[in-house]
Amino acid sequence: MTYCVGLCLEDGLVMLSDTRTNAGVDHIASFPKMHVVENPGERILVVLSAGNLAISQAVLTFAQSGVEVDGTLQTLESAPNMFAAARLLGAAVRKVHAIDGKALDEQHVPFDVSLLLGGQIAGESHRLFQIYSAGNFIEATCDTPFFQIGEHKYGKPILDRVVHHDTDLRAGIKLVLLSMDSTLRSNLTVGLPIDLLVYRRDALRVELRRRITEDDAYFRDMRERWSQALRDAYRALPDFE
């Protein structure tokens, strides 16, 4: 499984993905699910992927090498704006479906892929999209400033409670890490290390990119503090009369 989350906040983007993949319980490996295209001063695109690894790798490869959209060959490096980049990824998903869909269907393997695309291209604001396995997509708005793909339920309650469009980037980092923490605890197929990327609006370059491993002192400390805080908080609640 996979868990990826992206926040589209007033101040910028916070993107987080795990790295674990599995085919059954005895074939577990680590693959990055965060792909960054950066042309400092001009564009920064971050793609997070979930679902079948063969499909998502093929989609990314096509999106980087070129897919035809409206008769023009486009890549993540050449798409003129974020909407075009989202369309490009959707077209890449449909291309992989055209190539592999029938054979997967014959093996009863679902065509399962979903992507988050966050970033900014000079000339417009930063944006966040979620692309479905049909190649269509939705965009985050002020009312719904976050998207999740993969094993999303365990980590949703904290985001539902706290994330708003005007949440600042520092708070956003803590929130995606807490969301990941809940997921890591409840689903063994989501695993460390995790990849964090922070983008500040209009910077047109990565502000922070960090691979967080088991040894990361901040994340370990945060997880312990959070567990303790939750235990303290539930103990402090009045008893049911």
Added chain:
Amino acid sequence: MTYCVGLCLEDGLVMLSDTRTNAGVDHIASFPKMHVVENPGERILVVLSAGNLAISQAVLTFAQSGVEVDGTLQTLESAPNMFAAARLLGAAVRKVHAIDGKALDEQHVPFDVSLLLGGQIAGESHRLFQIYSAGNFIEATCDTPFFQIGEHKYGKPILDRVVHHDTDLRAGIKLVLLSMDSTLRSNLTVGLPIDLLVYRRDALRVELRRRITEDDAYFRDMRERWSQALRDAYRALPDFE
């Protein structure tokens, strides 16, 4: 959807279920999913149900009116021990499958039902079982003292973090209510009112049974305090350096 949770603690049982059912988003109704069989001093059985309502109602009806197990007609009131009661429920599930399974399959409706059975029958300790749609079942142990059925993921992290076999009943009540709170917030198809039942070991009668509605002052206050405590807790975490 449905969310039901049962804790099997050293001191007894805590069982909680919501009441919302839906067939699509425009046919939402309220049905109790908690069924209690009590013969004070001799037995107390609590059944929580999730899945297809037509199936779970049929299963409960058969389990109350009688299903043949090993050549003997048994009911929830006559099963000689908790294991026999779990087998009875499993047999009722299989009976409904024998009656309705083919027709459901023809309509592409999955045979989806799951049950929690908690209780105590004089002569043995209190026990908690989870019955699957195949009619087989598992029992809670000291290592895994809780079971959930239905929309279980949103409410699992708090249980994973805090529930132990020696958690006391008052703490158990708070924890199942917090688990339900996270589920209610993240999935609109799980809804109030909710049904709470608490059983103290060896009492052989219900200790507490309460329907909790929107107007319940304790639950409303608890939800607000918990939200505030989570917000305070995340703000108190050190920022990512």
